[in-house]
Amino acid sequence: MVKETPEGNMVxxxxxxxxxxxxxxxxxxAYSLYMAPTLDISIQSGxxxxxxxxxxxxxxxxxxGVTDEHGIRYRRYLRWTYVPWHSIVSITQAARVxxxxxxxxxxxxxxxxxxxxxxNPARLGKLPEAFPKLRNLxxxxxxx
Numbered sequence: 001m002v003k004e005t006p007e008g009n010m011v012x013x014x015x016x017x018x019x020x021x022x023x024x025x026x027x028x029x030a031y032s033l034y035m036a037p038t039l040d041i042s043i044q045s046g047x048x049x050x051x052x053x054x055x056x057x058x059x060x061x062x063x064x065g066v067t068d069e070h071g072i073r074y075r076r077y078l079r080w081t082y083v084p085w086h087s088i089v090s091i092t093q094a095a096r097v098x099x100x101x102x103x104x105x106x107x108x109x110x111x112x113x114x115x116x117x118x119x120n121p122a123r124l125g126k127l128p129e130a131f132p133k134l135r136n137l138x139x140x141x142x143x144x
Contacts, residue, residue, distance in 0.1 A: 010134060013064030013115035025059040028052060061114040067137060074113060085141020093131045
């Protein structure tokens with residue numbers, strides 16, 4: 001999930017995981033649009049629509065990016081976006097494979113960034129030692 005570039009910047013998330021999630025979300029959306037005319041109005045079809053919408057919402061949070069001394073440059077879809085350290089509200093780690101970042105002054109749908117580890121289990125060992133380094137970068141950036 002976290003590795004360092006030759007310049008000393010940290011890479012957050014995994015491009016492979018991000019790409020697979022984007023392809024899966026696109027396939028889910030295409031399947032839903034294809035199946036929508038065949039669904040009858042029932043509780044089961046309403047539940048299926050809610051599940052699809054929830055999965056699409058959660059996949060919107062996925063990102064991968066690179067840190068530097070001024071902030072994080074990340075990609076959620078096709079375009080790179082930059083967020084300075086002083087605009088980040090919190091950084092949390094969960095389950096050794098995810099890192100969540102909350103950005104201030106964004107809409108409800110774009111506030112949360114979720115960086116997932118890649119399929120390479122050898123990188124998971126680097127996460128516990130990289131997380132304090134990332135938090136220190138964030139705290140130093142907020143002081144400026």
